[in-house]
Every structure is written in structure tokens, then in C-alpha cells.
Amino acid sequence: MEAYELFIAPYVPSPPLVVRQMLVLSELKPGEVFFDLGSGDGTTVIMAAKDFGARAVGVELREDLVKKALGSVYEHNLQNRVTIVNSDMFKVDLSSADVIFLYLTTSANEKVKPKLEAETKKGTRVVSHDYEIVGWKPVKVKNFCENPKLGYPSHTLYLYSKAESSKSNLSLHL
Ligand SMILES: C[S@@+](CC[C@H](N)C(=O)[O-])C[C@H]1O[C@@H](n2cnc3c(N)ncnc32)[C@H](O)[C@@H]1O
Secondary structure (H helix, E strand, O other): OOOOOOOOOOOOOOOOHHHHHHHHHHHOOOOOOOEEEEOOOOHHHHHHHHOOOOOOEEOOHHHHHHHHHHHHHHHOOOOOEEEEEOOOHHHHHOOOOOEEEOOHHHHHHHHHHHHHHHOOOOOOEEEEOOOOOOOOOOOOEEEEEEEOOOOOOOEEEEEEEEEOOOOHHHHHHH
């Protein structure tokens, strides 16, 4: 497969305000493991580690973005708590994740969905920016506007949680 065929979404950064809302919504706690699948310039993983005390893993295919993210990790002295992996997200093991963030597209979410269902543990939360995961029932949907005076840009965050009970609930909650 050619490298470009691995890309399932273009680079569009989540504004820091959205990232913070996403981390609050997911109730990320100190010591938990946070993943961003398609982590761009590393803004999410740095905030997750620096402000929420998580251990954070960013997975990103684009080398230029990986270099930028690594630069920020060193700048904030977060080498012990943030890992940036230059890889295809489909090759990364998600079994340790407590919270997984996606800012992809609806069709890309559809591709990642079976991996999330197969690899995540009970209680894992998944937050998706702007694109729902079709077939899963969100626990919360949060709409907010970056600039209420202007009335735009607006964003939607979808929070999903893997059912605590049994695998039969997977299709309902995650
Ligand atoms: C919309 S951006 C989101 C960036 C970041 N998560 C944020 O919210 O600011 C999607 C990112 O996914 C990356 N990406 C696309 N396909 C990928 C894949 N198969 N494996 C890893 N990263 C991928 C893109 O390069 C891009 O940086």
C-alpha cells in the first residue's frame, strides 16, 4: 500500500478551546492513559499530560507534524509522560487506553470503529470532535460555540463509553 493511501483524514487542528472541552467532557484523570489517533501537532496530548496529569500517546502519520509535536513535548519537558508515535493508527495497540480522541471524518470513524470495539477495555471513553460514530449511542453530546457573539464557529463533541457490563452492550455504548 502506498503511504498516501493510509491517510483517512486531512490535517485540520482542533482549536485549544475545543481540546480543553473534550478533555473535561471525557473526565480524564491523573495517571490515566490518553490516546489521540491522528494527533497532528501534539496540542491534545500536551494538554492531556500538562493540565490533566495523564500519560498521553499521540499517533500521527505525517512526519512533519510528528517533528513539530516532539519539539513541543521537549519544550514542555513532558518526555516522561507524552509519547508521539509516527505510525498508521491501525497498527497501534489500544488496550491500555482510558480515553481516545478522534478528529477524523464520519467515514474514517467507520473504519476505526471495529478496532475500537475489538481492542478497548471496559470503561474506555471515546470522544469524537464533530463526527459521530454511526451505530454507537453517545453518553453525552456537547455543542458549543467558540465565539458566542458571532455565533460561530461551532463544534460538537460526542462522548461514548464502553459499557461496563458485557460485550453484548458494545454496539450500544461502544
Ligand atoms: C483532523 S486532523 C486532527 C489533528 C488533532 N487530533 C487535532 O484534533 O488537532 C487528523 C489527523 O489524522 C492524521 N491521520 C490521518 N490518517 C492517519 C492514519 N492512518 N494514522 C495516523 N494518523 C493519521 C492526519 O495526518 C491529521 O494530522
